[in-house]
Amino acid sequence: MSDAQLTLDDLRRVLLEGSGTDEDVDLGGDILDTTFEELGYDSLALLETAARISREYRIELDDDAATAEMTPRELLDLLNAAAPRP
Amino acid sequence: MTAVVTGIGVVAPNGLGTDDYWKATCAGVDGIGPVRRFDASTYPARLAGEVPGFEASEHLPSRLLPQTDHMTRLALVAADWALADAGVDRDPEAAFERGVITASSVGGFEFVQRELQALWTKGSEYVSAYQSFAWFYAVNTGQISIRNGLKGPSGVVVSEQAGGLDAVAQARRLLRKGSKLLVSGGVDGSICPWGWVAQLSGGRVSTSDDPETAYLPFDERAAGHVPAEGGAILVVEDGEAARERGVAKVYGEIAGYAATFDPKPGIGRPPTLVRAIRAALADAGTEPGEVDVVFADAAAVPELDRVEAEAITEVFGAHGVPVTAPKTMTGRLYAGGGPVDVAAALLSIRDKVIPPTTRSRPVPGYHLDLVTGQARGVAVRTALVLARGHGGFNSALVVGAPRNDTTGRSWEKQCRTRS
Numbered sequence: 001m002s003d004a005q006l007t008l009d010d011l012r013r014v015l016l017e018g019s020g021t022d023e024d025v026d027l028g029g030d031i032l033d034t035t036f037e038e039l040g041y042d043s044l045a046l047l048e049t050a051a052r053i054s055r056e057y058r059i060e061l062d063d064d065a066a067t068a069e070m071t072p073r074e075l076l077d078l079l080n081a082a083a084p085r086p
Numbered sequence: 087m088t089a090v091v092t093g094i095g096v097v098a099p100n101g102l103g104t105d106d107y108w109k110a111t112c113a114g115v116d117g118i119g120p121v122r123r124f125d126a127s128t129y130p131a132r133l134a135g136e137v138p139g140f141e142a143s144e145h146l147p148s149r150l151l152p153q154t155d156h157m158t159r160l161a162l163v164a165a166d167w168a169l170a171d172a173g174v175d176r177d178p179e180a181a182f183e184r185g186v187i188t189a190s191s192v193g194g195f196e197f198v199q200r201e202l203q204a205l206w207t208k209g210s211e212y213v214s215a216y217q218s219f220a221w222f223y224a225v226n227t228g229q230i231s232i233r234n235g236l237k238g239p240s241g242v243v244v245s246e247q248a249g250g251l252d253a254v255a256q257a258r259r260l261l262r263k264g265s266k267l268l269v270s271g272g273v274d275g276s277i278c279p280w281g282w283v284a285q286l287s288g289g290r291v292s293t294s295d296d297p298e299t300a301y302l303p304f305d306e307r308a309a310g311h312v313p314a315e316g317g318a319i320l321v322v323e324d325g326e327a328a329r330e331r332g333v334a335k336v337y338g339e340i341a342g343y344a345a346t347f348d349p350k351p352g353i354g355r356p357p358t359l360v361r362a363i364r365a366a367l368a369d370a371g372t373e374p375g376e377v378d379v380v381f382a383d384a385a386a387v388p389e390l391d392r393v394e395a396e397a398i399t400e401v402f403g404a405h406g407v408p409v410t411a412p413k414t415m416t417g418r419l420y421a422g423g424g425p426v427d428v429a430a431a432l433l434s435i436r437d438k439v440i441p442p443t444t445r446s447r448p449v450p451g452y453h454l455d456l457v458t459g460q461a462r463g464v465a466v467r468t469a470l471v472l473a474r475g476h477g478g479f480n481s482a483l484v485v486g487a488p489r490n491d492t493t494g495r496s497w498e499k500q501c502r503t504r505s
Contacts, residue, residue, distance in 0.1 A: 018214075020148030040149060048152075048215035055211045 006057065006079050008032060011049075011072055018052045019045040036075075037068040046070075058085045088489065089258040089340040092333050093172025093321030094429045095164035097273060099135030099314050099416045103167065107426075108433050111441045112461045116415040118297045118312050123156075123196070123277040131291045133300050134277050135314025135417030153216035154229065155194025157315060161226040161273035162233060164319040168269065169234060172321035173334060176235045183327075185238030185265055186227045187257045188319075189249030189272035189421035191475075194221035195281035230269055230319075238265050246475025247383075248345065250274075250317065250424025251483045255343040257322045266327040271425030275315025285313050288476050290387050298445060301418075303384035303411050304391050304456055305446040311386045317422020318429040325489075337432040341468070342370025342484035349478075359480040360397035363470065366482035367401075370468075374402050377484075378466040379440050379457075381427040383474045384411035394472065395452035404453035408462060411443040424473040424481065431469035431485040438465045 012027050021027050022040035031039060036046055050066040053059060060083045066075055094104050099117030101107030110117070120126070121134045142151060142159040150162065177184075198221035204212040219225055224242040231240055239260050243253040250272040257268035276284070285291050292310035294300035301312045322340060323333070344365030346358035367374060380402070383394055398409060412430055413419070419426055434440055440462045448456040467487045474480050 016148070018152060020151050022149045023147040044153075044215050044218065051211060051215060 006053070006076055008072055008076065011076060014049055014052050014056070015041070015045075018048040032073045033071050035069055035071050041068055043068050053079060054085070060085045087262050088325035089261050089322050090325045090328055090488065091320050091337045091340065091432055092323050092328055092335065093168040093170070093174065094337060094432065095167030095171065095319045096426060096429050097137050097140070097160045097164045098316040098419070098426055099137055102137055102139050104171070104429065108430070111412045111415060111430060112439060114415065114442050114444050114460060116297065116444060118300065118314075118415070118417050121277060124279055126282065129282060129286070130293045131282070131286060131313070132295055133292065133297060133312050135312055135316070135419070136277060137316050150229070150233075152214065153220055155197035155220055155225070157273055157275040158194060158220070158226050158229055160275070160316060161188065161319065162229055164273055164317065165230045165234065165269055168319040168321050172323075174267065174321060178235060180266065181235050181237040183238055183266040184236045184268070185240040185260060186231045186236050186269045187241055187243065187253045187260065188227045188230070188270065189243045189245070189253035189274070189424070190223040190226065191244065191246050191249060191274050191420040192276045192281060192284065193223050194225055195276035195284070196278040197221050199278050199280040226273060234269070236269060239263070245479045245481070246477060247418065247420050247423055248473045248475035248479035248481040249421040251343070251428070251471060251473045251481040252345060254320065254322065254340055254425065254428060254483060255345070255481070258340050258343065261322065261324045265324070267321065267323045269319060270322050271317060271319040271428070272421040273317030273319065274420040274422040277313065277315055282313075290385065290476070292386070301386050301414055302446045303382070303386040303414065303443070304395065304448040304452055304454060306449055308386040308388050308391055312417035314417030314419050315422075316416065316419050316426070318425035320425060320428065336488040338435050338488055339486040340483065341486035342366045342368070342372060343482065344369055345479070345481045347478050348480065357393045359393060359472070359474065360400050362480040362482040363397055363401050363472070366470070366484050370484035370486065372468055372484055374406070377402065377407055377468050377470050378464055379431070379434060379469045380407055380409045381431055381469060381471040382409050382411045383472045384413055384443075385474065390474070392452070395454050399453050405455040407455065408440055408457050408464065409454045410440050410457040411446070412441045414444045414446060424471065424483070427471045427473070428483065428485060431471055434466045434469060435485070435487045438463060440464050440466065
């Protein structure tokens, strides 16, 4: 994953596949700086999201690296700076 | 304190939604057929009662789908319908006065089987984070609580197929302790290979391939039951609080309840269902002669049928009370079965009709007045509902007509009878 960067659309897809979305949330909108909590995702949803990204994009990630208090921008920055899995 | 039922949501193999269920049940329409949820062709039992036409995404947000077992989705939708029926809106100020008590017999087995298969075949990183709770006994209670903002005393009752009645009784206890409203009942089901073999191991599942003869309680040909999925969610309220809330309709009252546990087999002491019946009637302040109908547990295991028939005739006399088992149309819903019978009892009161027991021809020696063939028109004021669970659980619950029902409103009669 040294050159290809994870995008917001990648994150949207993983969120939808792993945890779905609430009725009153527009995941396709301008969500970069909205916290996951405000988007209806709790700690477990972030655990599921991190696990899916880790295995799909071969990124080394701690179980508690992604939290509901983060925004998509913060998580993408973290993911794109993370080391590839051995 | 009276515990009144103000909302009903039924998801049953012969009807998705209370109206569909009740119309089918009064008309003797069944929902038993070959298992469709998985390929059961190589298993000893191949018939089931599956809820028809249920597409979860039509009723629930996608946020809930990855974290729910099939039976939890059914429970959430039944709870939505029951709360809507009762006219209950989300109310943050009342959140701590409103709780959830459901019953469960196994939990979300279909979900857990899928995740365990992912674990064995692909590895731990492929197991859903929602495996951490989605299969728990208490998961329906938790999900109903979260979805509807119900934060009062809550829990789950696990007593196999008696659990659905025990949950409603626990709701009544919590009303006595000061809660104003409980979402109660149970929705159950584990029609997947793992759930199936667990049910088969109990030795009470019918191996017939013929829906006409697979589940015949109180019949000479009785040879076990057909497993099924579904159940009912009820809104149970403190009668006074319901009046203050301006409730438009009350289905009836949870008037009495008792539970007993059978002695260990082989030690010569008698079964205790009859004691549960007597204690429930005493709790309700009801004489046997005041009971208009008994909704039987109807195990369709000869020894258990005999015990139930003897308990009923000991309390009510030979042919002393109409007895019915509408679950002959659905199969057994495990922890969901009792609440569906409570719903049927309340609707029997509303529509002055007793739904039939289909297909069974009762053994004459049981001396039961089994309502067979078609529904029977009876002005039901009081019903007794029985449920038993594997391992010795016996529960009896008395359902009564609404008291002081002076509204004079006539219910739309959904059941037509020719009697």
